[in-house]
Amino acid sequence: MPHSALRPATFDERRAAGAYVGDAKSPVGCMDCVRLEAARRQAVAECHDHDAVVDATVAIRSHFRDAHLLFRTA
Numbered sequence: 001m002p003h004s005a006l007r008p009a010t011f012d013e014r015r016a017a018g019a020y021v022g023d024a025k026s027p028v029g030c031m032d033c034v035r036l037e038a039a040r041r042q043a044v045a046e047c048h049d050h051d052a053v054v055d056a057t058v059a060i061r062s063h064f065r066d067a068h069l070l071f072r073t074a
């Protein structure tokens, strides 16, 4: 096995290999992304509560992974 095969597959490699699930919707125009990003920006702008910023950032990442990056690695 070539050593390069041991590194994690890139997005394109996974997609090319068929691991990318076609029903993962595009983030373009996703209202959840818009809403979560707006909430994060507001949390950053208010800047009083660091935890709120972290929570909002995690919420975006979690949503993005679940909604837009539905890899099947098993």
Ligand SMILES: [Zn+2]
Binding pocket: 027, 030, 031, 032, 033, 034, 063, 064, 067, 068
């Ligand atoms: Zn989204």
